[in-house]
Amino acid sequence: MPDYTFYRETYLGEDIPEEAFPRCLQRARTELDRMRDVYAVEPRPGLDPDTAVDMALCAVADAVYEFDQEDEGRGLASVTVGSVSEHYTAPPELCATTLALRAAHYRHEAGYYLRIGRWLPHA
Numbered sequence: 001m002p003d004y005t006f007y008r009e010t011y012l013g014e015d016i017p018e019e020a021f022p023r024c025l026q027r028a029r030t031e032l033d034r035m036r037d038v039y040a041v042e043p044r045p046g047l048d049p050d051t052a053v054d055m056a057l058c059a060v061a062d063a064v065y066e067f068d069q070e071d072e073g074r075g076l077a078s079v080t081v082g083s084v085s086e087h088y089t090a091p092p093e094l095c096a097t098t099l100a101l102r103a104a105h106y107r108h109e110a111g112y113y114l115r116i117g118r119w120l121p122h123a
Helices: 004-009 018-038 049-074 094-108
Strands: 042-043 078-081 084-087 113-117
Touching: 004 018, 004 042, 004 049, 018 042, 018 049, 018 094, 042 049, 049 094, 094 113
Parallel strands: none
Antiparallel strands: 042 113, 078 084
């Protein structure tokens, strides 16, 4: 699995703070494992297999972090600016559509480095 130095220096990641990286990377690993259970996954031609997987993990970790930031914003209970007041609350859970769209986004991000298809691998 890639470390934070790989994320910053090889993948050229800029978004994930170092303290959040292990958690985001573990969640990315879980997503990639799930993709492997459902789809045929292989490195894109011309890429070193290990580097391709590490780059895909960093790409998905970036997406995980972005979604985490979005979810934190949903938890805002109220905002008051001058005489204008707004109140927002987050739903207790994300809906199935949101979860499916996020999974598709993870596949898209990993797809820069891995071929992810619905075909059956050759036995």
